[in-house]
Amino acid sequence: MDILPLYFLVIFIILLFLSFQEYSGGYINPGILYTICFFQIILIGLRNEAGPDYGSYRGIFDYSYLNDYSKIFLSNIPFSNTPKLGIEWIYVLMNRVVLDLGLPFYVVTLLVAIISLILFYTFLIKNSDYPTLLLLIGFIPGMLISTGGQMRQSVAGGIMFYSFIFIKERKLLKYFICVFLAAGFHTSAWATLPLYWLVRIPLNKFLIFGLVLVSMILSPFKIYEQLGAFLNTIAGGTAISDGVNGYMDEQYARINGGFGIPEILMVLYTCFIIYFNDKLEERSPYYEYYRNVTIIGICAFFILRENPILSSRLVGVFMGFVMLLMANSMSVVSKIERRFIFSGLIFIVFFNFIIFSIFNAKKANYSIDTYKNFVLPN
Template sequence: MSLLHPYYIIAIVYMLFFSVQEVFGKKVDKKWFWFLGIYLIILVGLRDNVGPDYGSYRGIYIYSDTKEYMSIIRKALHIEGSENVEIEWLYALINKILLNVFNAPFYILTLVIAILAITFKIEYTEDNTFYPFTFTLFMFIPNFFIGESGQIRQNLGTFIIYFAIRYIKERKLWHYLFWVFIASGIHNVCYIFLPMYWLVRVPLNRTWMLILIIGSIIASPFEIYRVFGDFLSNVASDSMLVEGFNGYVEETAERLNGGFGIPEAMMAILTFFLFVFDKKMVEKYPYYEYHRVYAVMGICMYFIFRNNPVFSSRMAGAFIGFSYVIIPNVMYVVSSNTKKMIYSFIIALVIFNFVVFASFRNIIGGRFTIDLYKNHILP
């Protein structure tokens, strides 16, 4: 078992302190959430060779400068050109400007991406839960290390698309389409969120949720996603990052062939909250119905893509990352005693994730430990 660097533990203790206040006291001023965001930006934005994907993204940084600006613009407009740009246009453009115009070292890119990602993260968290510190603490391990510290393109893209959910709520189609375009310019997995502007209005009840989820579980062994051919591969895969991605994945042959592991347990927990508290959430929590659609989509996609670790993490994970907001949000609609039980359960999951993450090779492979983590400005 390895220990996370104290910098991360400080963040966890800070989140826990304000989490207790916001759940059992009064709403915490947003400035304290921004202080957390600034601290995390420093941790992740100025990290030095930390994260299994670090080397891969450094290679992409150099690669982007070999492409012409017009080729990148053509990529944005989906126009074929003589030069092929193999990564998303906006991410390539950010890379090229930083290196070609400013001759910036690589850590400036990670800093810029961290500022953008955490800014969008703060905004969407504030928009969608009354318990931002609790939700952030709940998702911190392993999401912060897989996302902000790892797969930074998909992480930024999905935070942008989560932020844009405010325009679904406001029914501003063109605003939403604009942000889908921007987010997909960072990572093309964000295109799968395009139909959500309409799908969130589809009424779901427990019967339909049960049918959809059980149907997805039954369909899981048949790998029906293969009928889409190269389309899904182009959306979810990234050959330049496979090695780094594998640094996070602890997949066993038994799990992929029908066994039960941590991902399935989390799907079961999310499903439990969906069914048990559905009626109260519909009555008392604003826009819960929208969150419910995202959750059901994520659960179904997870089981449909379960035999493919990349699809089940990148595509289904993009939906599930937002749907977990349902779990802390339930505390808003239940009695005081039930709220205490749910909060205790959330903290137990945080501790469990902390122990599991420290036990796997992920923490060492990502250089997140007390002896391996390095930062360009922190001692």
């Protein structure tokens, strides 16, 4: 087991302490959370050679000069004859602008951290009864893998989380603009567009059970391949079709080939929703919205599970709402149930922390002896 850098451990301990204070009824000033956000931006945004995809993104930056501005903008026009960039256009544009200004690559990583983390923090502070707990859950490994690794998806995810405010306010145009911008960083954001309508579909526990069960049964049949063919037929040459089919063309085998930790978690999430559904429908504001998004994510995971790329990156934004749903539920359940939920979430925090420290910290250069930062001493 590798030890994480002291900077990360200090933030982890502070968030853990504040989470217990929050659980006990104490008020956490949002200014404190935004201060933590600032330090996380420094740690992630100004990291040096750290993160699972750091080298790949550095390559995109170094060769962004090959794409002139007209090509970048025209590549976003559907059915045009403009050569495809291979990477989402807004992300390429950001790299090209930074490169043309003569600025180093860490400016790109800093911009990614600023955009994604501020949007993520703002959304949770405004929409969660327990924002500190959720920030703790999303810190390790979530922030290190997404904002500090899969940067395009991180920015898209931050935009999509924040855009959920417009779903709740029923402002379609603003929501569509957010989806469009998010898709400029990661094509998978287009999959969230139907959420504007799907969140209002009524579901009961029996229908939820049936939907998840059918999705599990469909899992081995790879029906998502038919979706790829369908998209290629009706929208071939567009970013949506190219993006989805691009992931399908990549061949990745499941690590354990069977029923593992992700599947267990999906089943547990489903059981939680089924057990508390009726109570939360009556008492928890916007529970139905978060529930529907989560169920869509769970069903999509099982249907896509034979393709680890699709089942993680396409489903990631949907599953981000399950923790929000579970944390908010603590405000309306009984005292014993509240203690049980909080204990379960804290267990997830430490489980993720230990697993990341054992298997991924050193690989991603997030261990105490490998992490480097451009402004902080090693």
